[in-house]
Amino acid sequence: MVVGDFAEQIDLVVIGGGPGGYTAAIRAGQLGIKTILIDEQTNLGGTCLNEGCIPSKALLHAAEVIELSNEAATFGLQFQRPQIDINKLRSWKDGIIDKLAQGVAGLCKSNQVQVIKGQARFLNEQSILVSSDAGTSQIQFKQAIVASGSSIVKLPSLLKNPKDSNSKRILDSRSALQLQEIPTSLLVVGGGYIGLELGTVYAALGSAVTIVEMTDGLLPGVDRDLVKPLANHLSTTFKNIFLNSKVSNLEDVGDGIACEIIVEQAAAKKEKFDYVLVSVGRKPNTSDLGLETTMIELDKSGFIKIDQFCRTNNKKIFAIGDASGQPMLAHRAMRQGQVVAEVIAGLPSAFDNIVIPAVVYTEPEIAWCGVTDIEVKEKGLKVDIAKFPWSASGRAMTLANTNGLTKIIYDPDTMLIKGMGIVGPRAGDLIPEGVMAIEAGLTLTDLANTIHPHPGLAETIGEAAQTALHRQGRRSKQS
Ligand code: FAD
Numbered sequence: 001m002v003v004g005d006f007a008e009q010i011d012l013v014v015i016g017g018g019p020g021g022y023t024a025a026i027r028a029g030q031l032g033i034k035t036i037l038i039d040e041q042t043n044l045g046g047t048c049l050n051e052g053c054i055p056s057k058a059l060l061h062a063a064e065v066i067e068l069s070n071e072a073a074t075f076g077l078q079f080q081r082p083q084i085d086i087n088k089l090r091s092w093k094d095g096i097i098d099k100l101a102q103g104v105a106g107l108c109k110s111n112q113v114q115v116i117k118g119q120a121r122f123l124n125e126q127s128i129l130v131s132s133d134a135g136t137s138q139i140q141f142k143q144a145i146v147a148s149g150s151s152i153v154k155l156p157s158l159l160k161n162p163k164d165s166n167s168k169r170i171l172d173s174r175s176a177l178q179l180q181e182i183p184t185s186l187l188v189v190g191g192g193y194i195g196l197e198l199g200t201v202y203a204a205l206g207s208a209v210t211i212v213e214m215t216d217g218l219l220p221g222v223d224r225d226l227v228k229p230l231a232n233h234l235s236t237t238f239k240n241i242f243l244n245s246k247v248s249n250l251e252d253v254g255d256g257i258a259c260e261i262i263v264e265q266a267a268a269k270k271e272k273f274d275y276v277l278v279s280v281g282r283k284p285n286t287s288d289l290g291l292e293t294t295m296i297e298l299d300k301s302g303f304i305k306i307d308q309f310c311r312t313n314n315k316k317i318f319a320i321g322d323a324s325g326q327p328m329l330a331h332r333a334m335r336q337g338q339v340v341a342e343v344i345a346g347l348p349s350a351f352d353n354i355v356i357p358a359v360v361y362t363e364p365e366i367a368w369c370g371v372t373d374i375e376v377k378e379k380g381l382k383v384d385i386a387k388f389p390w391s392a393s394g395r396a397m398t399l400a401n402t403n404g405l406t407k408i409i410y411d412p413d414t415m416l417i418k419g420m421g422i423v424g425p426r427a428g429d430l431i432p433e434g435v436m437a438i439e440a441g442l443t444l445t446d447l448a449n450t451i452h453p454h455p456g457l458a459e460t461i462g463e464a465a466q467t468a469l470h471r472q473g474r475r476s477k478q479s
Contacts, residue, residue, distance in 0.1 A: 005138040010036050012344060013128055013141040015120045015289065018046020019330040020321025021147030022104050023337030029111030031345040036139060037113050038120040038130055043101040044108070046149050047322075048330040050097060051174040056197050058093040059179065060361050063204030067237070067363055075400055084205060090179045122290035125314055129290075143316050143344055146296075146304060147337070148285040150322035155280055158189065160251040167252040171277040173198060183207045183275035185239075187259065189247050191218040193360045195279035196234070200362050202277075203237045210240040210273070212247050212261055219360065223373040226366045226423040229403045233364060250276055284323045299325075308350045310340040318344070332356050355419075357435050359428035364403050367431035370419030370438050371409050383419075384412040386444060386468030388460045390424050395455035401425050406460035408434070408444065408468070415443035420461075430458055444468060 014025045017039030025037040043050050069079040108115050118132030128139045152172045156165060164170060168180075176198050182205045188195045191213030203209040211218070211234075218234070218241070219227050235241060245263045257276045260268040284302045291298070296312045296319075297305045303326075304312055304319035312319050318340045321333030335353060342349035357369040376383055390396040390404030404424020410417050420434025437447060448465035452458045 006036075006140065009126075009140040009142055010034060011141075012036070012143050012145065013038065013120075013139055014145045014147055015128070016046065016147035016149055016285075016321070016323070017041070017044040017104070017115070018147060018149045018321060018333065019048045020149070020333030020337045021046065021145065022108065023334045024145050024147060024320060024341045025113045025337075026107050026111050027338050027341035028344060029108070029113045031341060031347075033341070033345060035113045036116060036141075037108060038116045038118060038128070040117065040119045040132075042117065043097070044104040044115065045097070045101045047151075048333075049100055049104070051177055053330050054097060054100060055093050055177040056173075056194075056201070057361055058096050059089075059177070059201040060197060060363075062089055063201045064363055066204040071400060084182065086179060086182060086205075093177075093179070120289070122293050125294045125316055141316075143318070145310075145340055145344075146286075146289065146291075146312075146317065146319040146323055147321045147333070148289060148323045149333075150282040150284050150328055153281040153283050155278060158248060158250050158278065160249040164250065164252045167257070169252055169257050169275050170250060171275055173277075173279055176202075176277050183273070185210070185256075185273045185275075187212065187247065187257070187271070187273040187276045188279060189276065190279040190281070191215075191220070191241075191243075192279060192281065193219060193362075195277065196230075196360065196362050198277060198279065199238060200234075207274075208239040209237075210242070210271075211238055212242045212245045214244070214246060216244050218243075219366070221374065222360070222366060223368065223421055225373070225405060225407070226368065226421045229364055229405065229423045230360070230362055230366055233403060234362070247276075282322070282328055286323050308352055309343045310336050310351060311343075327356055327358060329356065329358065353439065355435055355438050357431050359431065361428060364401070364424045365427040366421075366423045367427040368419070368421040369431055369435045370417070372419055372421065373409075375419075376409065381418075382412065383409050384468065384472075385409050386464040388464035388467060390457075390460060392463070393455075393457065393460050395457050395459065396424065398455060399425060404457075404460070406430075406464045408447065408461070408464050410444045410468075412472075415445055417442055417444065417447065422460075424457065424460075426457060430461065433458060433461055 011034040014021045014037045025035050028035045118130040121129050130137050173194050186202050186207040186209050188199045188211045199209045242263045249260045251258045256272045258272045262268045286302050304324050306319050306324045310318045310320050320336035322328040339349045339351045355369040360366040386408040388406045391402045396402040407421045409419035417437040444465045452462040
């Protein structure tokens with residue numbers, strides 16, 4: 001059934017209502033561009049709001065409360081093990097999602113963005129077919145933005161029998177966040193940030209968590225000195241962390257999942273877990289959009305190639321967010337969404353940000369921006385590193401949590417800040433100082449001379465800067 005084609009050509013069609021797409025549509029609406037936003041899901045908000053950033057952080061907050069109550073015994077406060085009402089916890093998390101989704105829908109409405117529920121597919125470089133339960137319709141557009149996001153990578157090769165691909169005991173990040181029950185034992189396949197965040201949640205709720213990671217460390221690609229305090233902590237809250245290890249032959253045996261684990265090339269061990277969470281990455285949603293009809297170029301990983309104005313090689317079509325490259329993070333998608341709408345409106349805007357911060361919301365958190373140790377080694381960059389351990393921070397002591405480190409990577413000639421890395425509680429709330437320092441072209445001296453509230457965790461940034469300046473025999477007033 002055809003539900004009706006749009007008679008007029010629409011100024012702008014946005015495919016995907018995640019953080020990239022809704023930000024672009026709302027900004028375009030504010031700029032007076034007639035905009036249609038298409039998403040196949042009932043709720044706007046995309047992966048981030050419905051099955052990513054927001055539900056995971058809500059559950060991580062619950063995990064933090066449990067962990068803090070356990071740790072309080074060290075300074076004389078003894079709590080009972082909490083009674084967990086999983087239904088109430090789930091409704092609280094779902095309530096946050098609903099409230100935020102309504103907020104996004106309200107912003108679309110108040111900015112005259114027309115929202116259509118359906119699956120969009122390019123017919124050619126000027127029209128899109130939208131399919132939904134109600135039928136299909138065609139939209140002619142002047143310009144389009146692809147903000148179709150990413151989806152979970154599935155590894156059928158991990159299964160002993162293909163029939164187990166629908167096993168309710170084999171979770172992915174989406175089903176793990178639905179929080180159907182608390183497993184007695186949980187195997188997490190993959191030691192990236194999503195696996196560690198969800199492992200942290202379930203460990204706090206009472207599951208015996210085992211992590212299996214293929215490489216020689218958790219969080220591949222993150223500086224080792226930042227990962228170490230987290231790895232130390234997780235070794236006390238997780239049952240096992242197996243590195244250089246592989247899982248295979250996952251099989252639903254009715255009351256659990258049987259599998260084989262090869263640890264450090266030893267003989268395969270047979271194990272059984274109540275549930276298994278497979279968290280091995282995400283891939284861009286670019287294969288089912290009819291992009292071949294538009295001549296848009298993809299890179300070898302399937303990401304749409306864009307320039308700093310988010311333009312593809314087809315001048316009518318733009319791309320943003322996870323579909324357009326790494327890092328696949330919501331705040332990159334949102335900034336691109338803002339930029340692309342302004343570019344389409346003819347404003348002088350570009351995605352010219354120097355750094356994109358990243359945060360792992362575990363306990364302790366890890367956050368970084370700009371140049372990393374790994375990059376320094378790979379590219380042979382000439383930098384110095386200022387460090388301040390949180391064991392010397394008064395504020396960390398008063399929080400009974402000195403498991404942290406702040407480091408600043410800077411150019412020893414110009415003293416310009418090039419990177420920052422922080423591990424410790426609330427590191428994610430401290431990293432914007434590093435982002436701002438790099439974007440604004442600040443020096444180590446600027447950070448050393450900035451008054452940080454005392455006692456505060458942000459003081460560790462000033463202390464790291466001052467320590468490095470004194471070590472070099474430079475007075476902090478010099479620039
Ligand atoms: P998405 O949010 O993926 O939205 C794309 C939308 O497009 C979806 O609604 C999809 O249904 C729709 N769509 C796709 N194809 C079509 C089509 N053909 N027609 C119609 N609609 C279509 N990032 C952070 O920055 N911080 C975090 O803490 C964080 N935590 C995360 C935790 C988890 C468990 C996961 C899975 C991800 C997390 N992320 C986090 C990543 C973040 O969710 C993504 O980077 C972000 O959602 C990307 O936004 P986007 O707009 O590009 O796409």
